[in-house]
Amino acid sequence: MSLTELDQRHVWHPFTQEGTAPPPLPMVRAKGASLFLEDGREILDLASSWWVNVHGHCHPAIADALAAQAHTLEHVIFAGFTHAPAARLAEALTSALPRPLDRVFYSDNGSTAVEAALKMAFQSWRNRGVLDRTLFLSFEGGYHGDTFGAMSVGRSSGFYAPFEDVLLKARHTPFAETWLNDGEVEDREAAALATLDFILDRDGAHLAGFIAEPLVQGAAGMRMCRPEFLRAVCARVSALGIPVIFDEVMTGFGRTGTLFALEQAGVVPDILCLSKGLTGGFLPLAATVASSAIYETFLGQDFSTAFAHGHSYTANPLGCAAALASLALFESERTLERIAHIRRANLRWLDEAAAVPGVTKPRVLGSIVALNLGGEGDYHSALGPVLKARFLEMNLLVRPLGNVVYLMPPACIPPEALARAHAVTLQILRENIPLYAHR
Ligand SMILES: Cc1ncc(COP(=O)(O)O)c(C=O)c1O
Missing domain, CATH: 3.90.1150.10 (Aspartate Aminotransferase, domain 1)
Known part of the structure; x- marks a missing residue:
């Protein structure tokens, strides 16, 4: 056969x-x-x-790092244990990112990176006693993955009609796309910001977080925006104390010309989602990187404020070893x-x-x-x-x-x-x- x-x-x-x-x-x-x-x-x-x-596929440096790790420690439960690949990767990622993004939460794929980010933003409010922030904001057309939280903020992508009745509540604000020699971008941006202002006036007090693919919306059709537009949107959202989540699952690791798109955007989000290129394309691994301020809202004396989220393969050593080898290639190649x-x-x-x-x-x-x-x-x-x-x-x-x-x-x-x-x-x-x- x-x-x-x-x-x-x-x-x-x-x-x-x-x-x-x-x-x-x-x-x-x-x-x-x-x-x-x-x-x-x-x-x-x-x-x-x-x-x-x-x-590139089957890059020998990543393949060798993986093989060596597979002969040393292939996996261990990550609650109560740690290992060198995970700790070193967290150090490498946070060194490459602006402060205060300095706490790495591992998971398995882009959707789980997003799911963890949404849950972090939401629970962070609850942990501070704020119970009426139950909405999320995202860009129209945004795509963030196929799990329920990710579908909810990505519902305007049009992929999820069968699930409409069971999704979280979310609002969607216009994305002012642009292209080469586009003479009307500023008008489009002004109109998009006016709609955002309206949404923020009406719902701002109930928003738990805003999530965006910075600079380019992938699945929406590689729609690009100017850094100026993204900065203006994030400034309005941040001014209301609403956490900004950047979904760099696609844009991360060089795709936009800088290691992360946030560098060109000139925005430091409160939470960052990474996956896809993290391991150079070898293994499923994801990281949700939180600011120290978000992280600190989870600290307490009992489990009630802990982040009750985890996956069997969290921080898989093989994935982390591949990611370290891939990051090293950015320098050597x-x-x-x-x-x-x-x-x-x-x-x-x-x-x-x-x-x-x-x-x-x-x-x-x-x-x-x-x-x-x-x-x-x-x-x-x-x-x-x-x-x-x-x-x-x-x-x-x-x-x-x-x-x-x-x-x-x-x-x-x-x-x-x-x-x-x-x-x-x-x-x-x-x-x-x-x-x-x-x-
Ligand atoms: C921006 C963005 N976020 C999240 C995801 C979901 O990632 P995964 O397919 O690994 O779940 C994707 C996948 O294409 C994506 O492009």
């Missing part, structure tokens, strides 16, 4: 309509920016395998410089791509380049699956978000591979004109 047949018998795939999806492709190995199928085909990974891969090269190449390419009829809103941030086909981004556009299949035919792993085409390669992508990705993408954009030009 083939690998695909075996899979089709018992496996249920994520974010997939199993009734219509083509059979999954059997992958056997990976190296650098390339993935290799069972039949020997080489596919260029321009989605960084769901935005997790940073330095000058990863941020590599990302700056990718950004410059993307900018040059966009001149040509933006000239294709029907292409709108060209945008670049760090190693991400994105554009829309025919107007507003629409995840449910029929173009998505058509384009994805066409890219695969051309041996490129590109997963358009509906009519939004974006490239997000690992930092190690060789210049000639990026040039090929650009050339093929341009060709495909031109081919699909009949499908989107009339939208």
